Amino acid sequence: MSVAANHTEARIAELKRSRPRSRFLRFSLGCFVALLVASWFVGDFAWRDAFSARRAENLDRFLGDMRPWPLREATPDGMVVKPWDWAVVADWTEERLEEGVSGLDTEGGTEAAIGTLAISVLAIVLAALGSLVFCWFAARNVATPQPFAPSAAPPGPLARWSWRVVVAGTRLVLIVLRALPEYIIAYLLMSMLGSPAWPAVLALAIHNTGILGRLNAETVENVERKPLVALRALGAGRAKIAVIGIWPAIMPRFLLYFFYRWETCVREATVLGILHLASLGWLIDEARSSGPKYDEMVFYILLGSLLVIGGDLVSAVARRLVRRAS
Amino acid sequence: MIMQGKASGFRLEGVTVRFGTTAALQDVDLTIEAGEAVALVGPSGAGKSTLLRLLNGMVRPDEGVVHVNGDTLGNLSRRALRDVRAAIGFVHQDLSLVPNLRVVQNVMAGRLGQQGLFASARSMLLPSKTATARAYEILERVGIAEKLYERTDTLSGGQQQRVALARALFQRPVALLADEPVSSVDPARARDTVELLTRVSREEGLTLVMSIHNLELARSCFPRLVGLRGGRVVFDARADGVGDDEFHALYDLDEAEMLADGA
Amino acid sequence: MVPEGDLSRPFPIRTRGAVLLALLGAGVWAFLHLDMSFGQLVPNEGGLDIAKKFFGRAFSPAFASEASSVPPGTPPLLILSLQALKTTVIYAAAAMSLSLLLGLVLGFFASTAWWTGDPVGGRTWFARTIAPAVYGATRLLTGFMRSIHEVLWALLLLAAFGITPLAAVIAIAIPYGGTLAKIFSEMIDEADRRPADALRAAGASGVQIYFFGLVPRALPDMLAYAFYRFECALRSSAVLGFFGFATVGREVEQSFNSNNYGEVWTHLYVLMAVIILFDAWSGQLRKRFVA
Numbered sequence: 100m101s102v103a104a105n106h107t108e109a110r111i112a113e114l115k116r117s118r119p120r121s122r123f124l125r126f127s128l129g130c131f132v133a134l135l136v137a138s139w140f141v142g143d144f145a146w147r148d149a150f151s152a153r154r155a156e157n158l159d160r161f162l163g164d165m166r167p168w169p170l171r172e173a174t175p176d177g178m179v180v181k182p183w184d185w186a187v188v189a190d191w192t193e194e195r196l197e198e199g200v201s202g203l204d205t206e207g208g209t210e211a212a213i214g215t216l217a218i219s220v221l222a223i224v225l226a227a228l229g230s231l232v233f234c235w236f237a238a239r240n241v242a243t244p245q246p247f248a249p250s251a252a253p254p255g256p257l258a259r260w261s262w263r264v265v266v267a268g269t270r271l272v273l274i275v276l277r278a279l280p281e282y283i284i285a286y287l288l289m290s291m292l293g294s295p296a297w298p299a300v301l302a303l304a305i306h307n308t309g310i311l312g313r314l315n316a317e318t319v320e321n322v323e324r325k326p327l328v329a330l331r332a333l334g335a336g337r338a339k340i341a342v343i344g345i346w347p348a349i350m351p352r353f354l355l356y357f358f359y360r361w362e363t364c365v366r367e368a369t370v371l372g373i374l375h376l377a378s379l380g381w382l383i384d385e386a387r388s389s390g391p392k393y394d395e396m397v398f399y400i401l402l403g404s405l406l407v408i409g410g411d412l413v414s415a416v417a418r419r420l421v422r423r424a425s
Numbered sequence: 426m427i428m429q430g431k432a433s434g435f436r437l438e439g440v441t442v443r444f445g446t447t448a449a450l451q452d453v454d455l456t457i458e459a460g461e462a463v464a465l466v467g468p469s470g471a472g473k474s475t476l477l478r479l480l481n482g483m484v485r486p487d488e489g490v491v492h493v494n495g496d497t498l499g500n501l502s503r504r505a506l507r508d509v510r511a512a513i514g515f516v517h518q519d520l521s522l523v524p525n526l527r528v529v530q531n532v533m534a535g536r537l538g539q540q541g542l543f544a545s546a547r548s549m550l551l552p553s554k555t556a557t558a559r560a561y562e563i564l565e566r567v568g569i570a571e572k573l574y575e576r577t578d579t580l581s582g583g584q585q586q587r588v589a590l591a592r593a594l595f596q597r598p599v600a601l602l603a604d605e606p607v608s609s610v611d612p613a614r615a616r617d618t619v620e621l622l623t624r625v626s627r628e629e630g631l632t633l634v635m636s637i638h639n640l641e642l643a644r645s646c647f648p649r650l651v652g653l654r655g656g657r658v659v660f661d662a663r664a665d666g667v668g669d670d671e672f673h674a675l676y677d678l679d680e681a682e683m684l685a686d687g688a
Numbered sequence: 689m690v691p692e693g694d695l696s697r698p699f700p701i702r703t704r705g706a707v708l709l710a711l712l713g714a715g716v717w718a719f720l721h722l723d724m725s726f727g728q729l730v731p732n733e734g735g736l737d738i739a740k741k742f743f744g745r746a747f748s749p750a751f752a753s754e755a756s757s758v759p760p761g762t763p764p765l766l767i768l769s770l771q772a773l774k775t776t777v778i779y780a781a782a783a784m785s786l787s788l789l790l791g792l793v794l795g796f797f798a799s800t801a802w803w804t805g806d807p808v809g810g811r812t813w814f815a816r817t818i819a820p821a822v823y824g825a826t827r828l829l830t831g832f833m834r835s836i837h838e839v840l841w842a843l844l845l846l847a848a849f850g851i852t853p854l855a856a857v858i859a860i861a862i863p864y865g866g867t868l869a870k871i872f873s874e875m876i877d878e879a880d881r882r883p884a885d886a887l888r889a890a891g892a893s894g895v896q897i898y899f900f901g902l903v904p905r906a907l908p909d910m911l912a913y914a915f916y917r918f919e920c921a922l923r924s925s926a927v928l929g930f931f932g933f934a935t936v937g938r939e940v941e942q943s944f945n946s947n948n949y950g951e952v953w954t955h956l957y958v959l960m961a962v963i964i965l966f967d968a969w970s971g972q973l974r975k976r977f978v979a
Contacts, residue, residue: 108554111561111573118527118574127973131915135788138781141774142853149854161848217718224715274967278960280923282839282930283940287742287952290944291735294728350699354707370837377722383840393847400840407835425697483889485808503812511891521886523904534900538891542899545892549900589886596890 164393167191168201195398200385208382208399212406215378218296218371219364219410222303226364227357229304230311235341236269237316240324247324247331247340270313277309281367282374289374299376303367307360314356318349351425358414358421365410369403379403433494433512433599433632434459435480440489442475442656449475451656452489457634459494459599462623464643465636467653467675473636474518476653477602480634481513482506494599511538514593514631516603516622520585524578528569528588531577532560535595563591567621583614590622600632601625608638615639619646640672742949749957750950754943765951769939769958776935777962779853779928780921783860787921788914790861791868797826799873802898805881806888826869833866838924842931856933860924864917872910879905908978915970919963926959 148154163171163178169187172179199205206214235241243262244254285302292298327344335343372380379399386395435457442450450472457463465473478484479491482498491498493509501509514535522531530549533556537545548556557573564570567587572580577588586606593601603622607615619637623646626633637643643650644664652659652667652675660671699707731739753765763771796802803819836844842859849855876898884901892900929937936959943951 104558107558107561110570111557114571114573119576119579121976124973124977127969128911131918134777134781135785138778138785142778142782144782144853144857146854149849149852154849154852157850158848214722217721220714221718221722221724224711224718227711274964275960278963278967279956280927282927283937283956286930286941287944291731291739291742292728293732293735294724296722296724297728300722300724347699347701347704350704350707351697357711366835366837370839373839380840383843387843387847391847396843396847400836400844403837403840404832404835407837408831411831411835424699424703478889481889482808483885503806506808507891507893509891510889513889515886515889517882517886517889519882521882523883523901525908526904530900530904534887534892535890537887537893537896537900540896542893542895545896545900592886592890 161393164391165397167394167398168392192398195395196402200382200389200392200395203385203389205382205385206377208379208402211372211377211379211382211399212402214296215368215372215380215403215406216365216410218299218376218378219303219361219368222300222368223307223357223361223364225300225304226307226311226360227353229308230315233269233273233308233312234315234319236265237273237312238319239266240320240322241337241341241345242266242269246337247327249328249332270316273309273312273316275309276305276312277307279306281306282371285371285374285376289376295375295377298374299368299371299378302371303364307364311356311360315349315353318352318356319345322348351421354421355418358417362407362410362414366407369406379406434461434492435494435600435632435634436492437476437479437486438490438492440479440486440491442472442479442484443487448656450479450486453656453658455651455658455661457632459632460630461649462626462633462647463635463649463651464647465634465651465653466638466640466643467659469638471653471675472656473653474604475656477515477604477634477636480600480602481510481515483510483515507538511596512599514596514598514601516586516589516593516601516606518605518608520582520589522577522585522588522592524576526577527574528564528572528577528580529557529560529574531588532563532591532595535592538596560591560595563594564588566594566625567591583610583618586610586618587621590625594625594629598631600634603633603635605636605638607642612639616642616646623647640667640675741947742952745949745953748950749953750948751954754948754951755946765954769936769955772929772934772936772939772955773958773962775933776922776925776929776959779856779860779933779935780918780925782857783864783925784914784918784921786857786861787864787868787917790865791872791914794826794830794865794869795872795876796898797822798830798869799823799877799898801877801879801884801902802894804894805884805897806894830866830869833862834870836863838863839927839931842928842933846931851932853933856925856928856935859928860921864921864924868914868917871913872906875906875909875913876902879903912970912974912978915966915973919966919970922959922963922966 163180166180167188169191170181170183172181194201196208199207199211205211240246242265244258281302284305285298288298288301292301322345327340330340330344369379369383372378372382373384375381375384379402382399383396383403386392386399435455437453437455440450440453441448453472453476455476465476467473475484479486479498480493482491482493482501485499493513496505496509498506498509523534526534529552533548533552536548536556540548547553552560561570561573564573564587567590569580569584569587569591572584572588577585580588589606601622606622607618610618619635619642622635623633625631635647644667648664649662650664650667650671651661652671654675659674660667662671750765753762753768762768800823803815803823838860841862842855845855845859879902881902883905884897887897887901925933926936929935929939930941932938936955939955940952943949943955
């Protein structure tokens with residue numbers, strides 16, 4: 100190899116050694132990947148048991164039980180399958196939608212679906228209102244001694260620090276609100292509040308206030324500064340700037356996040372009924388624990404799936420409208 | 426390192442390109458010999474970008490034919506079209522680099538058209554020593570070898586321009602096309618960049634076609650100028666033959682048209 | 689969240705009013721439909737008693753078991769709580785690795801960037817027939833996967849296979865895989881097309897452009913989103929404890945049912961600590977690497 104080639108190679112090696120790289124990013128990625136891989140070795144997943152003949156039998160029985168019950172018959176020799184009949188299936192579907200789980204005094208599927216929807220709507224509206232209370236105190240450009248002041252005398256240390264405490268405190272509150280899963284919050288509230296709807300609504304609202312509060316605070320921090328400084332120069336105070344200057348500017352993004360989170364609220368609301376709160380989850384759980392009637396359980400799960408897909412579509416259309424308008 | 430025999434020539438015969446109802450190019454005839462250096466001049470919207478994109482098969486003519494190095498672009502299969510593109514380096518107006526990749530990876534990306542999927546994955550992720558050395562040498566030629574392993578978005582605009590050129594050269598092209606490579610660079614840098622492009626193409630024996638807004642720069646760096654306006658070739662002359670008349674043909678008429686439109 | 693681009697134009701005041709009224713109206717409809725009243729927020733006597741006892745322990749969580757009789761061999765409370773936490777994290781991590789795999793593979797097929805976009809030659813036969821069919825099928829599949837909550841997937845898998853740790857992992861991995869596929873494909877399809885165009889001009893194929901022009905650009909966003917989803921997976925994994933799996937949810941339920949409210953707070957704080965820690969970590973990553 101020529102001297103020149105050797106030199107080039109050495110230079111490349113040196114450049115590579117001294118290339119800028121982030122320890123923090125590498126460390127984070129390394130930890131994350133290691134955690135994902137290690138989970139399969141550390142966790143006891145009972146592989147042999149998971150693929151035993153017993154499981155296969157169980158699956159067989161489940162698949163049989165998924166068939167609507169008028170289309171099968173239990174006999175001493177086991178289950179006999181009747182031929183598929185759309186008319187029978189249609190009757191059965193109508194019964195599920197109108198009367199609920201067979202043999203039990205539950206509400207019908209349609210009613211439960213609308214109830215699920217109502218829970219999600221009320222929860223997201225409450226969460227949005229909640230987040231609009233918190234987000235100002237978590238945004239560093241608003242929660243500061245002299246917001247948007249062009250060139251004022253520097254504030255004293257006491258004012259500076261007390262505002263910093265306000266921001267940090269609000270952010271801590273928001274993070275605590277969103278740290279716990281909705282299901283656990285609903286479970287805890289359930290035994291304290293009698294009404295079947297409030298625990299579900301509050302649980303969703305609490306969690307989403309935490310999430311929307313942070314997202315909206317970020318949006319507030321990213322609002323263009325210039326017009327707000329001008330407003331300030333005209334003598335507008337903090338609240339006035341927020342209402343006249345910031346709120347119109349953040350509204351498009353506020354709405355986008357609102358619909359994003361509403362989608363997940365619909366999804367979560369289908370499940371919270373398992374705690375015997377007024378949603379589809381209630382019917383799903385009733386079907387599962389009585390019998391079990393797997394055909395009806397699967398039916399209500401699919402009904403919930405339709406509801407969620409519908410919610411996704413509405414949200415996608417709404418978000419597109421917002422984007423077009425802004 | 427002269428490879429005159431490999432250089433690519435272009436020939437356009439009666440080419441028209443339309444976007445919707447507006448014609449970007451109308452009935453253009455143009456021949457560019459292998460190894461030639463040609464500047465395309467004219468106001469914005471004259472059809473310079475479209476002409477360049479015709480030459481490497483990124484735009485399809487609505488009428489007429491485009492010959493590249495003897496191949497007729499319209500007749501080519503998709504694979505053959507990709508081969509033609511792979512043999513022609515293109516330096517874009519916006520730099521079109523992946524900002525969060527390292528410089529070496531952006532340069533390596535120039536070779537994607539000549540590689541299968543797995544070979545390209547290897548050269549993007551674990552490049553061979555020879556490939557890296559070649560990237561280094563090319564970066565050395567354009568003057569930023571020490572940036573080999575920097576993140577591309579940490580480089581200045583002028584340096585990124587050179588990375589884009591290095592990526593084009595890494596293709597081992599037979600021709601180099603450049604679309605307003607200096608439109609967003611200050612005048613002193615602009616001359617440096619244009620001179621770098623013409624020098625490298627001359628040394629490598631590449632055909633060079635560059636669109637350029639600055640007529641003065643074009644006149645001093647290129648032997649041949651092609652003037653475009655409203656999608657038509659207004660003049661095609663040696664640089665020393667382009668004078669005020671041609672200049673007016675490009676720009677003054679434009680104002681007259683604007684006045685006419687306004688009325 | 690998916691980058692939304694520039695949304696700088698504020699709404700006119702009339703639109704603002706109308707939108708707000710509509711949203712509040714929807715809230716009122718829901719309130720009435722659910723037969724709700726604010727009076728219901730005042731707990732009855734039994735509920736009030738529980739609430740007092742429960743929130744009274746918020747700042748004095750238990751450090752030892754509060755049960756009157758502990759079966760021999762039961763580990764101390766803190767160990768029990770950390771064991772549940774470990775299981776929670778393991779399920780979440782295993783589920784996350786599966787769903788990342790699903791998300792990347794399905795995300796590729798749910799993306800249009802690799803088979804559309806060559807300006808010349810029209811679309812090939814492949815891009816006119818097979819690719820859109822696969823794309824449509826993948827969008828439907830991922831939509832279905834997402835539309836069923838992980839808890840409901842768990843109920844289905846439990847019914848089908850009986851209780852096994854794998855059921856928890858798969859139950860989380862299915863909807864999360866669908867979500868990641870959707871978000872990843874949107875991030876990649878909406879990534880800046882100019883570098884991709886340059887690679888196409890250099891002769892790169894659609895698949896090469898996808899992997900070397902678009903994916904690298906979207907990667908920081910994808911990574912940040914994956915971290916966020918892992919945080920969600922921790923919560924989902926904890927909730928699955930209410931359905932027979934050995935995660936934090938099970939400890940919460942058992943302690944709450946035996947009125948050992950101090951223990952409940954212990955478990956809650958342990959879970960919250962991990963989630964808040966992870967939230968802060970991924971927040972740092974986002975701040976430094978996502979523009």
